[in-house]
Amino acid sequence: MAAEMESSLETSFSSSCVVSGASGLLPPARSRIFKIIVIGDSNVGKTCLTYRFCAGRFPDRTEATIGVDFRERAVEIDGERIKIQLWDTAGQERFRKSMVQHYYRNVHAVVFVYDMTNMASFHSLPLWIEECKQHLLASDIPRILVGNKCDLGSAIQVPTDLAQKFADTHSMPLFETSAKNPNDNDHVEAIFMTLAHKLKSHKPLMLSQPPENGVVLKPEAKPSVTCWC
Ligand SMILES: Nc1nc2c(ncn2[C@@H]2O[C@H](COP(=O)(O)OP(=O)(O)OP(=O)(O)O)[C@@H](O)[C@H]2O)c(=O)[nH]1
Numbered sequence: 004m005a006a007e008m009e010s011s012l013e014t015s016f017s018s019s020c021v022v023s024g025a026s027g028l029l030p031p032a033r034s035r036i037f038k039i040i041v042i043g044d045s046n047v048g049k050t051c052l053t054y055r056f057c058a059g060r061f062p063d064r065t066e067a068t069i070g071v072d073f074r075e076r077a078v079e080i081d082g083e084r085i086k087i088q089l090w091d092t093a094g095q096e097r098f099r100k101s102m103v104q105h106y107y108r109n110v111h112a113v114v115f116v117y118d119m120t121n122m123a124s125f126h127s128l129p130l131w132i133e134e135c136k137q138h139l140l141a142s143d144i145p146r147i148l149v150g151n152k153c154d155l156g157s158a159i160q161v162p163t164d165l166a167q168k169f170a171d172t173h174s175m176p177l178f179e180t181s182a183k184n185p186n187d188n189d190h191v192e193a194i195f196m197t198l199a200h201k202l203k204s205h206k207p208l209m210l211s212q213p214p215e216n217g218v219v220l221k222p223e224a225k226p227s228v229t230c231w232c
Pocket residue numbers: 043044045046047048049050051052065066067068069092093094095151152153154155180181182183184
């Protein structure tokens with residue numbers, strides 16, 4: 004499925020060029036697509052975070068991700084329509100094995116997630132960073148660290164200063180948030196929009212698609228944050 008997804012993205016660029024050239028029409032409007040992989044231990048809330056951003060709400064129920072799930076959302080930043088494609092990867096080793104090489108192809112950014120109420124998920128972060136290294140992710144790819152489930156107040160095990168120290172050591176901005184608490188909806192929004200801003204200003208056009216059926220889609224969101232960290 005991942006291979007199909009990548010293949011369809013790759014062909015969408017070339018077919019749009021061929022069509023516009025053959026018909027003599029103006030080139031179709033292009034929207035950049037940014038592939039962001041979301042990784043971390045099982046149960047930290049990767050599915051809920053990506054669902055919150057793409058569907059605007061907490062999912063009614065979730066099951067362990069098998070392989071990878073894709074979620075996509077179009078946003079407009081500074082007048083440009085951009086597609087943010089979130090790859091929600093399986094945290095459980097047994098559900099990752101066959102897919103893992105697909106996650107890391109053509110990645111534009113990485114979101115590392117831990118569960119603020121689960122110290123073990125925080126201690127796993129070096130392993131996730133190591134996995135990225137092993138798959139030869141370029142060192143200049145934007146990476147962010149997200150502590151999820153901040154709504155669980157008294158159950159929190161990972162102190163902010165400890166997480167901040169880790170984030171500083173690995174040159175990543177840290178965000179603490181909750182996919183569940185509606186009051187923090189804006190924060191989840193801000194995290195991914197901040198990443199989109201960063202990508203927009205730094206990355207060249209990589210993939211593009213013509214507008215669906217010639218209709219220019221309305222932006223689904225406006226950026227709520229303009230700073231990076
Ligand atoms: N209280 C609270 N619970 C959350 C939050 N985010 C996720 N959960 C719960 O945590 C559990 C795991 O969430 P998922 O999003 O499925 O976790 P995941 O990281 O995608 O797990 P895998 O697919 O196994 O890798 C579910 O029971 C969610 O309801 C949050 O912000 N707050």
